[in-house]
Amino acid sequence: MAQPEPELITIYIMGKGYQVPKGLTIMRAMEYAGYRLVRGAGCRGGFCGACGTVYRTRGDYRLKVGLACQTVVEPEMYLTQIPFYPANKATYGLTQLKPNLATLLQLYPELPRCLGCNTCTRVCPQGIDVMDYMARAMRGDIAGVADKSFDCIMCGLCASRCPAEEVQPNVGLLARRLYARYLARPAAHLADRVAEVKAGKFDSDLDRIADMDLAQLKELYNSRDIEA
Amino acid sequence: MYSASMRESIAKVAATRERRLEEKHPRLTPDEKDALLRGFHPDFREDTQRPVKIGPNAGDSMPHELVNLLEARSVIDPVRPLPEPDLDVDVLVIGGGGAGVAAALTAHELGSRVLLVTKLRLGDANTMMAQGGIQAASKPNDSPVIHYLDVLGGGGFTNKPELVRALTSDAPLVIKWLEDLGCMFSKQPDGTMMSIHGGGTSRKRMHFARDYTGAEIMRTLRDELLNRDVPFIEFCPVLELVLDQEGKCAGALMQNFETGQFLVARARTTILATGGFGRLHVSGFPTSNHYGATADGLIMAYRAGGRLAFLDATQFHPTGVAFPEQMLGQLVTEKVRGVGAQLVNAEGEQFVFPLETRDAVSAAIIRECSDRGKGFATETGQPGVWLDSPMIERIHGPGTVRKELPAMFRQYERFGIDMSQDPILIYPTLHYQNGGIEIDEHGRCPQVANLYVAGEAAGGIHGRNRLMGNSLLDILVFGRRAGRHAAEQAPTVKVGTPSVEHVARFNQEVAAAGLGQASAPILLPDYVGR
Ligand SMILES: Cc1cc2nc3c(=O)[nH]c(=O)nc-3n(C[C@H](O)[C@H](O)[C@H](O)COP(=O)(O)OP(=O)(O)OC[C@H]3O[C@@H](n4cnc5c(N)ncnc54)[C@H](O)[C@@H]3O)c2cc1C
Ligand code: SF4
Ligand code: SF4
Ligand code: FES
Numbered sequence: 078m079a080q081p082e083p084e085l086i087t088i089y090i091m092g093k094g095y096q097v098p099k100g101l102t103i104m105r106a107m108e109y110a111g112y113r114l115v116r117g118a119g120c121r122g123g124f125c126g127a128c129g130t131v132y133r134t135r136g137d138y139r140l141k142v143g144l145a146c147q148t149v150v151e152p153e154m155y156l157t158q159i160p161f162y163p164a165n166k167a168t169y170g171l172t173q174l175k176p177n178l179a180t181l182l183q184l185y186p187e188l189p190r191c192l193g194c195n196t197c198t199r200v201c202p203q204g205i206d207v208m209d210y211m212a213r214a215m216r217g218d219i220a221g222v223a224d225k226s227f228d229c230i231m232c233g234l235c236a237s238r239c240p241a242e243e244v245q246p247n248v249g250l251l252a253r254r255l256y257a258r259y260l261a262r263p264a265a266h267l268a269d270r271v272a273e274v275k276a277g278k279f280d281s282d283l284d285r286i287a288d289m290d291l292a293q294l295k296e297l298y299n300s301r302d303i304e305a
Numbered sequence: 306m307y308s309a310s311m312r313e314s315i316a317k318v319a320a321t322r323e324r325r326l327e328e329k330h331p332r333l334t335p336d337e338k339d340a341l342l343r344g345f346h347p348d349f350r351e352d353t354q355r356p357v358k359i360g361p362n363a364g365d366s367m368p369h370e371l372v373n374l375l376e377a378r379s380v381i382d383p384v385r386p387l388p389e390p391d392l393d394v395d396v397l398v399i400g401g402g403g404a405g406v407a408a409a410l411t412a413h414e415l416g417s418r419v420l421l422v423t424k425l426r427l428g429d430a431n432t433m434m435a436q437g438g439i440q441a442a443s444k445p446n447d448s449p450v451i452h453y454l455d456v457l458g459g460g461g462f463t464n465k466p467e468l469v470r471a472l473t474s475d476a477p478l479v480i481k482w483l484e485d486l487g488c489m490f491s492k493q494p495d496g497t498m499m500s501i502h503g504g505g506t507s508r509k510r511m512h513f514a515r516d517y518t519g520a521e522i523m524r525t526l527r528d529e530l531l532n533r534d535v536p537f538i539e540f541c542p543v544l545e546l547v548l549d550q551e552g553k554c555a556g557a558l559m560q561n562f563e564t565g566q567f568l569v570a571r572a573r574t575t576i577l578a579t580g581g582f583g584r585l586h587v588s589g590f591p592t593s594n595h596y597g598a599t600a601d602g603l604i605m606a607y608r609a610g611g612r613l614a615f616l617d618a619t620q621f622h623p624t625g626v627a628f629p630e631q632m633l634g635q636l637v638t639e640k641v642r643g644v645g646a647q648l649v650n651a652e653g654e655q656f657v658f659p660l661e662t663r664d665a666v667s668a669a670i671i672r673e674c675s676d677r678g679k680g681f682a683t684e685t686g687q688p689g690v691w692l693d694s695p696m697i698e699r700i701h702g703p704g705t706v707r708k709e710l711p712a713m714f715r716q717y718e719r720f721g722i723d724m725s726q727d728p729i730l731i732y733p734t735l736h737y738q739n740g741g742i743e744i745d746e747h748g749r750c751p752q753v754a755n756l757y758v759a760g761e762a763a764g765g766i767h768g769r770n771r772l773m774g775n776s777l778l779d780i781l782v783f784g785r786r787a788g789r790h791a792a793e794q795a796p797t798v799k800v801g802t803p804s805v806e807h808v809a810r811f812n813q814e815v816a817a818a819g820l821g822q823a824s825a826p827i828l829l830p831d832y833v834g835r
Contacts, residue, residue: 102631108832115562119429120595122635123716124520127429147719149631168532171487223489227515228711231524250528254487262496264484267443270477282450287466298458299335303507
């Protein structure tokens with residue numbers, strides 16, 4: 078089927094104008110314009126946070142941010158990527174930590190500096206209420222931070238705009254690891270199974286099945302019962 | 306966002322929903338499945354593959370796009386003397402996805418001097434994109450033996466049995482490792498891990514972390530690598546392996562992606578964890594893979610003498626996005642079917658049991674859109690069938706889609722589609738490289754001493770077809786196995802002088818066969834100007 082001729086619009090990549098087809102994502106538009114991306118492109122599907130981009134459209138003073146792989150170009154868009162942001166990450170040994178507010182404050186002492194300006198929430202491409210999870214962090218509500226920050230792809234856009242120099246994605250990550258390690262109940266069935274494997278409980282059955290010929294294996298496979 | 310003609314077809318889907326609630330589409334019999342695959346799976350089409358002319362697998366058929374690279378000359382000039390090694394380590398890990406980071410952490414834990422190098426950022430990898438889940442026989446009604454049988458059946462009984470055994474036996478250990486590292490699996494309040502079916506499973510053994518399973522695993526492992534201060538270099542793709550005088554692997558030649566500077570890392574043992582080949586766009590299909598999935602590891606290992614296995618079997622994921630155009634090829638996680646969405650044609654009729662193996666579902670969709678003429682074609686001519694996601698809410702109640710599939714819901718929402726109310730149009734997408742470089746149960750490459758391979762770059766574990774959830778598992782099982790063995794072996798290894806003579810020889814062979822117009826590895830796909 079013949080593709081209809083695409084309608085072209087003008088965008089400005091780091092101030093330079095290019096004509097690109099309407100409907101492309103920022104990432105595809107940059108490539109269409111001739112950029113070979115090395116930085117600023119990872120998964121190309123909204124999962125890795127490599128492609129944070131700041132933009133503005135003509136006639137609007139407001140700066141917006143978005144993921145280049147997920148945001149469609151608009152006419153008269155001025156844009157630049159922020160492929161790297163020198164945000165602080167605390168290092169720690171998880172096994173030595175306690176899941177409480179003191180830990181968060183010790184590793185991220187800037188935490189109480191949050192001004193409650195809500196910029197982080199407004200920019201988050203994942204639609205996360207970032208300010209809310211930061212407020213929870215300040216209250217030591219680790220389970221709450223873990224839950225509310227879960228969908229964070231660590232693009233760093235919130236941190237890049239935060240007047241208090243918070244590094245929200247790293248606070249969220251720390252809280253999730255603390256929650257999963259200390260606050261969520263361990264899976265008893267898993268621990269039991271690990272013990273069984275280590276004790277060699279399945280070895281003889283695995284030996285037996287390894288010795289079967291193809292016909293026996295197929296027979297066994299085709300007659301296996303399937304959990305409803 | 307949906308056009309009027311799409312709306313017409315969507316209305317037909319909605320009209321049959323109540324009826325389909327009770328309707329169970331029959332599973333394929335083994336014979337039906339065989340006929341379906343032979344008739345419609347791209348692997349079996351004559352024009353998609355050709356035998357490679359040179360190297361360890363000469364005569365074996367593989368997709369054209371891969372053969373083009375295997376028959377290419379090297380991107381480096383192997384006659385130029387190598388720079389002096391800048392880096393000297395025990396264990397060199399190539400690739401910053403799940404397999405590479407798991408290997409690096411394991412080797413580091415055992416006291417090795419480790420260096421990890423990767424092409425993009427740490428975690429810019431297929432691992433980050435996995436949504437659905439990770440398999441492990443952790444529940445009382447399950448066992449590594451039952452899991453073994455599922456893996457083997459899914460792979461068409463072609464898998465290397467010792468690798469399957471390692472995979473399913475280590476599976477619970479790997480999940481426990483992740484749990485201890487603070488990876489946030491979805492759990493019941495009493496700590497029981499939630500688990501569901503995936504295509505081809507006989508037990509509900511798919512563990513997940515909401516629908517960001519791969520991301521949660523990747524960000525946890527990456528955080529741990531940073532916390533332990535394991536050395537790593539980003540934007541530093543490896544171009545070729547280096548071998549010593551005896552043909553043993555002695556590290557790698559790489560290049561700073563930004564400055565162009567070459568670097569040699571000399572290593573006692575080397576672990577290749579460069580992932581898959583989706584960005585080669587085999588048979589012209591769109592892909593679900595990350596930007597760096599360009600088969601580099603296969604190319605380098607092949608020149609060093611490593612054999613490849615099962616690369617004639619390509620995995621198409623049945624549910625790639627067919628509309629909107631901006632999301633073309635992106636994955637619609639299998640979990641959407643796992644929680645109840647059915648596949649229906651333009652008339653609103655089911656045509657395949659939704660949880661058949663991926664190869665079969667893909668072939669069934671291709672058949673529906675070609676021979677049977679019951680697919681829906683978009684304005685750009687892209688064919689597809691409907692995945693009836695509103696059925697999930699019909700079964701489990703309103704709000705379920707948003708809660709259980711937030712990543713999917715959000716992806717569509719960005720383009721004005723509410724998948725909890727309207728079905729979504731899908732078509733198979735190039736998803737996974739079933740085969741790869743041959744390995745043994747320790748992750749060793751049998752042909753090249755001191756070289757290990759882990760993750761999607763390795764072949765044999767899944768035979769001709771991988772089941773959902775077994776790849777996240779395999780990268781961790783074999784990443785850890787390779788990391789351990791490589792660390793344990795390193796002290797016994799005497800490394801000679803690194804050289805790329807094997808590349809020079811390969812280039813000559815390429816030239817003698819009248820090939821080598823193109824060069825490889827390509828490092829990134831070429832999308833410039835498109
Ligand atoms: C969208 C999507 C969804 C998926 N969902 C699931 C799922 O639900 N369950 C499941 O089990 N599996 C799933 N898979 C498959 C699974 O995620 C991958 O097979 C697996 O994560 C691969 O891990 P890896 O570490 O081997 O490779 P990757 O994670 O791809 O990592 C490879 C790394 O090597 C780097 N690299 C490549 N070339 C070079 C070079 N020349 N030099 C240096 N570094 C290099 C890459 O940049 C990358 O960082 C999914 C895959 C995709 C794409
Ligand atoms: S942007 Fe920074 S200061 Fe403002 S609410 Fe968010 S964390 Fe607080
Ligand atoms: S919370 Fe911050 S880092 Fe995370 S996705 Fe939102 S903007 Fe990006
Ligand atoms: S490239 Fe990964 S989020 Fe855009």
